[in-house]
Amino acid sequence: MKKAEKVRIGISIGDLNGIGSEIILKTFHDARMLEFCTPVIFANTKLLSFYKKHFKININFQGIDNASKIIDGKINVVNVWKDNTKINFGKEDKFLGKFTVKSLEAATNALINKEIDTLVTAPINKNVIQSKEFNFPGHTDYLAQKMKGDSLMLMVCDKLRVGLLTDHVAVKDIAEKITSELIQKKVAIIHDTLKTDFRIQKPKIAILGINPHSGDNGVIGKEDEEVLKPTILKINERGTLVYGPYAADSFFGTKNYKNFDAVIAAYHDQGLIPFKTLSFGKGVNFTAGLSEIRTSPDHGTAYEIAGKGEADYTSFKEAVFSSIEIFKCRSEYNSLIENQLQKQSKKL
Incomplete structure (x- = not known):
């Protein structure tokens, strides 16, 4: 991997009324994170602007129409939807649950299509995302079906x-x-x-x-x-x-x-x-x-503190770093196996 190239980390927004937005913004508020990866948030620039203003986090991001237009070294926001979303922190909202699913689906498709290297998912509320079209207990089961793997x-x-x-x-x-x-x-x-x-x-x-x-x-x-x-x-x-x-x-x-x-x-x-x-x-x-890499923080939506600016982003940040490290380990392992196979084929 060339020094100028960064691991492209896809990020699904999670529950819009939970702490997902806060821990994402807090993580990438530190400009040094861009030395390690290129974050790609699947959501909507208007929504991210609202969160940015609400939490008083001075952060710049680049809006793009789809993941094929990712700009390395920038915080990218893929506009998955254009609808207006009314946020009511700490409340279950099945209408907003549809946008949670849209974010996850778009990020997963980008992962499968190799437009991003890994996926980090912000916490979801399993209750508000259920529908006839999306009937999974959580991220793991959905991703296992999409990638046809044993998770x-x-x-x-x-x-x-x-x-x-x-x-x-x-x-x-x-x-x-x-x-x-x-x-x-x-x-x-x-x-x-x-x-x-x-x-x-x-x-x-x-x-x-x-x-x-x-x-x-x-x-x-x-x-x-x-x-x-x-x-x-x-x-x-x-x-x-x-x-x-x-x-x-x-x-x-x-x-x-x-x-x-x-x-x-x-x-x-x-x-x-x-x-x-x-x-x-x-x-x-x-x-x-799974054939692709997905990590997430080890906690939920934390409705009780959502919107208050109190969320600890340590676990989410660790999920990002783990995603990067696992990607590098897997790439090295696959390269090693490929080299071994090439040597064996030359001997035949």
Whole structure:
């Protein structure tokens, strides 16, 4: 990559009544960010001007009609719509939800068409974006369908990486969702992404138990004995370093997580509660397993402080930097593989 070229970071605006706009503007108010990337915000220049005035953030951006006209070294705003939007911070608004979806769809299409290099998504309210045309629990499911991949939510903060076997699944349905096939698929995704996106040649992965104390040898539930343990053995036979199941209640408190490159939790809260406790607002949500790169901050719309200028943009900024780093790692890995293939073909 030439020095003059910057990673083009596509940004979806998120919920218009949430804190997405504030954390985006605060992140790129620092002109030094343009030394690392070219931001491309998919929204509307009038809307961004309103946010800029409301939050009293002196920032300049370049309005463009589509992503093919991106200007490197500038903050670009792709005008996805021309409609007027009335902002009412902290309120659920299904009408504004349509613009959230338009931003996400436009950014995703630009990503697939290689007009941008990565995607960073601002927080959404899942309730206000639902419609007959858009019926997804969240970003991850939508992106997985658009890119026809097997996605996995991987929470990242420095060397702490926590993935999930099941993500947005009701607690009563968790056990029946966890099958040997699912475990093998999720482990494969994390193993591949650790090598491709994080420069780890021989990843070590820990898996947390499904039941308390990993079932206590079947006394508290059979799933750990009948599903998890045999599957872990099967995966190990292939040469992948996977260990467990570990009792989730003590795993993080004893700092055992530091002995592994990634941890796989059985369900959402089992993984995200300790992750968010340890990451102190610096966590990043990375969607592993897709052909393209997407990150996001590890928090929601924060309606309770929206519009007040109090939002902490640390996690969003970390999502931008993670996006850049993962893009560079993946590019290097793909170049290495390509060079190896070329050398092998010359020998034939």
